[in-house]
Amino acid sequence: xxxxxxxxxxxxxxxxxxxxxxxxxxxxxxxxxxxxxxxxxxxxxxxxxxxxxxxxxxxxxxxxxxxxxxxxxxxxxxxxxxxxxxxxxxxxxxxxxxxxxxxxxxxxxxxxxxxxxxxxxxxxxxxxxxxxxxxxxxxxxxxxxxxxxxxxxxxxxxxxxxxxxxxxxxxxxxxxxxxxxxxxxxxxxxxxxxxxxxxxxxxxxxxxxxxxxxxxxxxxxxxxxxxxxxxxxxx
Amino acid sequence: xxxxxxxxxxxxxxxxxxxxxxxxxxxxxxxxxxxxxxxxxxxxxxxxxxxxxxxxxxxxxxxxxxxxxxxxxxxxxxxxxxxxxxxxxxxxxxxxxxxxxxxxxxxxxxxxxxxxxxxxxxxxxxxxxxxxxxxxxxxxxxxxxxxxxxxxxxxxxxxxxxxxxxxxxxxxxxxxxxxxxxxxxxxxxxxxxxxxxxxxxxxxxxxxxxxxxxxxxxxxxxxxxxxxxxxxxxx
DNA sequence: AAATTCATTGAACGTTCGTTGAATATTAGC
DNA sequence: GCTAATATTCAACGAACGTTCAATGAATTT
Numbered sequence: 001x002x003x004x005x006x007x008x009x010x011x012x013x014x015x016x017x018x019x020x021x022x023x024x025x026x027x028x029x030x031x032x033x034x035x036x037x038x039x040x041x042x043x044x045x046x047x048x049x050x051x052x053x054x055x056x057x058x059x060x061x062x063x064x065x066x067x068x069x070x071x072x073x074x075x076x077x078x079x080x081x082x083x084x085x086x087x088x089x090x091x092x093x094x095x096x097x098x099x100x101x102x103x104x105x106x107x108x109x110x111x112x113x114x115x116x117x118x119x120x121x122x123x124x125x126x127x128x129x130x131x132x133x134x135x136x137x138x139x140x141x142x143x144x145x146x147x148x149x150x151x152x153x154x155x156x157x158x159x160x161x162x163x164x165x166x167x168x169x170x171x172x173x174x175x176x177x178x179x180x181x182x183x184x185x186x187x188x189x190x191x192x193x194x195x196x197x198x199x200x201x202x203x204x205x206x207x208x209x210x211x212x213x214x215x216x217x218x219x220x221x222x223x224x225x226x227x228x229x230x231x232x233x234x235x
Numbered sequence: 236x237x238x239x240x241x242x243x244x245x246x247x248x249x250x251x252x253x254x255x256x257x258x259x260x261x262x263x264x265x266x267x268x269x270x271x272x273x274x275x276x277x278x279x280x281x282x283x284x285x286x287x288x289x290x291x292x293x294x295x296x297x298x299x300x301x302x303x304x305x306x307x308x309x310x311x312x313x314x315x316x317x318x319x320x321x322x323x324x325x326x327x328x329x330x331x332x333x334x335x336x337x338x339x340x341x342x343x344x345x346x347x348x349x350x351x352x353x354x355x356x357x358x359x360x361x362x363x364x365x366x367x368x369x370x371x372x373x374x375x376x377x378x379x380x381x382x383x384x385x386x387x388x389x390x391x392x393x394x395x396x397x398x399x400x401x402x403x404x405x406x407x408x409x410x411x412x413x414x415x416x417x418x419x420x421x422x423x424x425x426x427x428x429x430x431x432x433x434x435x436x437x438x439x440x441x442x443x444x445x446x447x448x449x450x451x452x453x454x455x456x457x458x459x460x461x462x463x464x465x466x467x468x469x470x
Numbered sequence: 471a472a473a474t475t476c477a478t479t480g481a482a483c484g485t486t487c488g489t490t491g492a493a494t495a496t497t498a499g500c
Numbered sequence: 501g502c503t504a505a506t507a508t509t510c511a512a513c514g515a516a517c518g519t520t521c522a523a524t525g526a527a528t529t530t
């Protein structure tokens with residue numbers, strides 16, 4: 001009994017926390033059950049007892065915070081109100097989706113930071129991205145709906161593609177891999193939440209608006225004729 | 236000698252191809268050397284003979300196509316010419332960076348598709364993203380330079396953050412994990428390169444322009460006074 | 471054709487892997 | 501305080517892991 005450190009919290013929770021941190025650092029296959037149980041100060045057999053198997057542990061880690069995130073995203077999306085012109089503000093819609101992450105990525109949220117780093121890997125993995133579909137897409141559908149309402153006349157496919165670009169940027173940004181820091185010679189810091197907060201929604205809202213404008217160049221009613229091939233940028 | 240299938244190509248190349256495909260599907264830690272050598276029809280010892288160890292194989296897989304991509308990206312970036320107003324077209328700059336991927340992601344490029352799926356995982360991994368830094372950032376710096384030239388008066392940090400958003404969207408998009416297909420009920424197809432080609436540059440160019448406009452609202456010369464906190468979107 | 475280098479094979483190394491079952495400790499219900 | 505359910509420990513299983521080495525085959529050089 002040298003390495004065991006049984007705190008007051010139950011072993012089941014310690015396992016979830018340790019798994020979250022280690023999965024985020026080295027990926028699902030890069031961490032063994034023994035790595036996790038050792039870090040949690042628990043016995044190897046407890047993973048299979050509490051979660052069935054290693055994959056069940058990953059699933060539980062994944063859904064634990066997804067429920068919290070989904071609830072708040074829905075609340076914020078429902079709270080987005082039309083402006084004086086009767087239109088929904090695109091940046092406000094994007095922020096309803098993004099700010100719940102900002103709030104939890106601060107100093108106190110070490111567990112949340114690990115969770116976001118894990119999400120980034122899951123989102124970009126062919127074999128694990130089904131977890132994104134299962135645990136997030138119901139709320140994403142709601143997000144798509146509100147985005148569509150904020151983009152009258154836009155082709156629905158533009159909204160889906162725009163969301164796809166957004167989620168790629170979002171998950172990488174909150175993963176905080178440190179690449180931006182190195183690339184910019186420490187001019188930019190992944191951990192600088194203010195920098196993300198002031199830039200993300202303007203960038204994405206402008207992207208969505210550009211797609212909508214491209215599909216229906218002038219008026220929202222000229223939608224049926226926008227079926228031709230788009231002209232593309234250059235070359 | 237039942238499972239060995241020695242084609243005309245050398246075992247070293249067969250190993251690279253098999254490793255590329257399997258790493259892309261299941262991740263670096265999710266694939267064993269025996270998985271790779273079996274798929275390549277080669278002996279287990281050949282990985283260590285040709286590449287030193289498993290990590291050396293990953294490095295070689297990664298740099299093999301990076302060199303090709305870097306060369307073409309540099310050529311295209313150098314070929315971007317100012318328009319009649321003397322300014323560089325933002326979409327043209329983005330396309331110089333993105334189109335080399337489009338060209339290789341078509342029907343014939345099965346190996347390239349695997350490679351892009353691998354890049355997405357490496358880019359989002361804390362322990363592997365150093366490979367991105369090492370093999371891509373020299374060319375990314377050139378990309379940043381040209382972007383900055385196309386965004387006169389913009390804060391350099393905006394350009395870096397914009398690139399960060401862009402690379403997150405780009406790597407996820409070309410990973411083709413299938414999540415967009417499921418999310419949209421098959422309305423959008425990850426493999427539809429035309430859909431990517433017509434949307435990516437407009438979306439990103441508008442994002443960059445919005446960041447630049449936010450930092451220097453009117454004229455490029457009003458740069459030194461833009462040090463205050465930005466107003467953010469909503470909430 | 472002999473010598474030398476390079477590529478491949480087969481077998482084995484010690485270690486770690488995920489998982490299991492029986493035994494023990496702890497908690498909760500009555 | 502006894503009982504029953506839950507939680508944790510301990511030891512072990514067979515399989516798979518990355519790596520190594522001596523032996524063999526093939527290709528190149530002299």
